[in-house]
Amino acid sequence: MLKIFEPNRIFLITSKAPKYVFALFILVLSVGLVEALILSPEDYKQSHSVRIMYVHVPSAWISLGIFSSITFLSLSGYIFKNKNFFLIAKSLAPSGLVFNIVALVTGSIWGKPTWGTWWAWDARITSMLILAIFYLLYLIAWRIYEDKDQVLKITTLITILGIINIPIIKYSVDWWNTLHQPASINILSKSSIHSSMLLPLIIMTAAFALFSLLIFLMKYNTELIKLKNKGLDRL
Amino acid sequence: MYGRKVKLRFFFILLVLSVLILSVFLVLKSLEENVVYFKSPSEVKMIKELNDKKIRIGGMVKKESVEMLKNEINFIITDLKNEIKVTYSGVIPNLFSEGKGVVAEGFLKDRNFFQASKILAKHDENYMPPEVKASLKEK
Numbered sequence: 001m002l003k004i005f006e007p008n009r010i011f012l013i014t015s016k017a018p019k020y021v022f023a024l025f026i027l028v029l030s031v032g033l034v035e036a037l038i039l040s041p042e043d044y045k046q047s048h049s050v051r052i053m054y055v056h057v058p059s060a061w062i063s064l065g066i067f068s069s070i071t072f073l074s075l076s077g078y079i080f081k082n083k084n085f086f087l088i089a090k091s092l093a094p095s096g097l098v099f100n101i102v103a104l105v106t107g108s109i110w111g112k113p114t115w116g117t118w119w120a121w122d123a124r125i126t127s128m129l130i131l132a133i134f135y136l137l138y139l140i141a142w143r144i145y146e147d148k149d150q151v152l153k154i155t156t157l158i159t160i161l162g163i164i165n166i167p168i169i170k171y172s173v174d175w176w177n178t179l180h181q182p183a184s185i186n187i188l189s190k191s192s193i194h195s196s197m198l199l200p201l202i203i204m205t206a207a208f209a210l211f212s213l214l215i216f217l218m219k220y221n222t223e224l225i226k227l228k229n230k231g232l233d234r235l
Numbered sequence: 236m237y238g239r240k241v242k243l244r245f246f247f248i249l250l251v252l253s254v255l256i257l258s259v260f261l262v263l264k265s266l267e268e269n270v271v272y273f274k275s276p277s278e279v280k281m282i283k284e285l286n287d288k289k290i291r292i293g294g295m296v297k298k299e300s301v302e303m304l305k306n307e308i309n310f311i312i313t314d315l316k317n318e319i320k321v322t323y324s325g326v327i328p329n330l331f332s333e334g335k336g337v338v339a340e341g342f343l344k345d346r347n348f349f350q351a352s353k354i355l356a357k358h359d360e361n362y363m364p365p366e367v368k369a370s371l372k373e374k
Contacts, residue, residue: 041364045330050362079244080237115338115355116328122272160251164259177271177293179338184360194363 011228014221018214025210032207035200043197050197052110058205060103060128062212066096067131068166070138071159078156086152087227089159090142091219095212097135104128115179123172124180127165134162273338276317285343292319292349293338293357301333312337312349323351330356 036054043050070089077085107125108118119125138158145151173182184193191198263270273293274282292312300311307324310333321339331337336357342350363371 041366043362044365044368045335045361046358053362075248079241079248081241114328114330114358116326116331117353117355120272120355123270160248160255163252164255168259168263176267177273177275179272179293179355179357181358181360184362192361194367196364197362 011221011224014217014224018217018221021210021214021217025207025214028203028210029207032200032203035203040200041194041196046114049110049113052106053197054200054204056103056106056110057201058208059099059106061205062208063096063100063103063131063135064166064169066092066099066212067135067159067162070096071163074152074156074159077152083152086155087223088216088220089155091216091223092212093135093139093142094219095215097132097139098215099208099212100128100132100135104132120179122178122180123176124169124178127169127172130165131162131169134158134165138162275314276312276319277314279319279343280317280346282343282346285345287342289340289342289352291338291340292321292343293336294318296331296333296335296337298333310337312339319347319349321349321351323354325352325354327354328356330358332356335359 032054036051040051040054042048070092073085073089073092077083077089104125107128111120112118138155141154141158142151145154172178173180185191185198185201193201273291275294276292279290279292294312294314297311297313297318300309302309307322308327309320309322311318312321313319321341323339323341331354336359338355338357339349339351340353340355342352344350
């Protein structure tokens with residue numbers, strides 16, 4: 001079972017794929033930026049500052065998505081005792097943290113002209129900050145624990161604790177009064193964002209996802225090289 | 236298909252997760268008072284004891300209620316059931332306008348009167364180009 005997870009075959013993919021992913025990323029990003037900055041219309045209320053949203057929202061989505069994936073992988077790794085899952089999770093984390101910070105910073109830049117404040121301790125923003133702290137904890141744990149078995153346990157524990165935060169982030173704007181507006185894009189009901197603004201948002205999300213994939217492949221490749229060099233620590 | 240130990244670990248994780256979710260839910264439920272960023276006018280009416288603590292109230296700026304004076308601005312925050320008069324002097328955000336969301340931070344003088352020290356505009360979830368907005372208005 002799981003033949004595709006054999007280290008040598010993965011290594012072949014992770015060492016060759018990045019350049020193609022990079023080319024695709026540049027392509028999609030350029031199209032996305034042209035759409036977001038030039039072709040898409042300004043908003044009726046916030047005029048040009050709506051364009052910050054095309055970076056803010058994809059970043060937030062991706063950081064949530066990556067944390068969920070990390071948790072899923074860590075738990076699967078724990079249940080099936082598969083170390084490879086942990087390595088994939090570890091390699092995903094840095095881009096998740098980066099996009100989390102990007103979401104916080106762009107949100108702050110958007111908040112100043114729109115709300116009139118850089119920062120508010122409302123439920124959505126605070127829970128997003130907590131997610132960033134969990135990302136940091138997760139990455140620090142990988143750095144400081146030398147013992148392999150210990151680090152797997154600690155990082156899994158961090159993801160279990162952190163995953164509770166994900167639905168809180170998602171639903172904070174519906175459960176409580178928050179300064180942050182509720183979601184504009186709904187799968188089940190009609191979205192309250194105009195289609196001309198939805199298009200750049202989707203392209204930018206694809207671009208950021210490709211960027212995460214690129215960083216992931218490079219990180220994961222490094223992990224595999226480390227394993228090869230050690231020779232002891234088999235998957 | 237999977238061994239007994241795999242199943243055991245799976246159910247252990249499920250147990251841990253459900254206990255965590257339950258405890259976080261209970262904590263948030265009991266802290267709800269502090270989690271909400273602002274109170275609506277109706278919630279303000281239900282406050283039993285007024286104190287000097289700084290609070291935030293939020294809702295919609297009532298249409299045709301904004302009154303610009305020399306150094307201050309007066310308006311009414313409404314949630315369509317109850318309303319509160321707000322007075323404020325200072326910078327107002329660009330997006331502050333009648334019929335739109337607003338959050339005011341400051342002190343409650345009585346149940347109907349609020350002295351704001353800071354005004355934040357609340358943006359709604361609607362995004363559309365100006366032309367679409369104009370055509371919506373015509374309808």
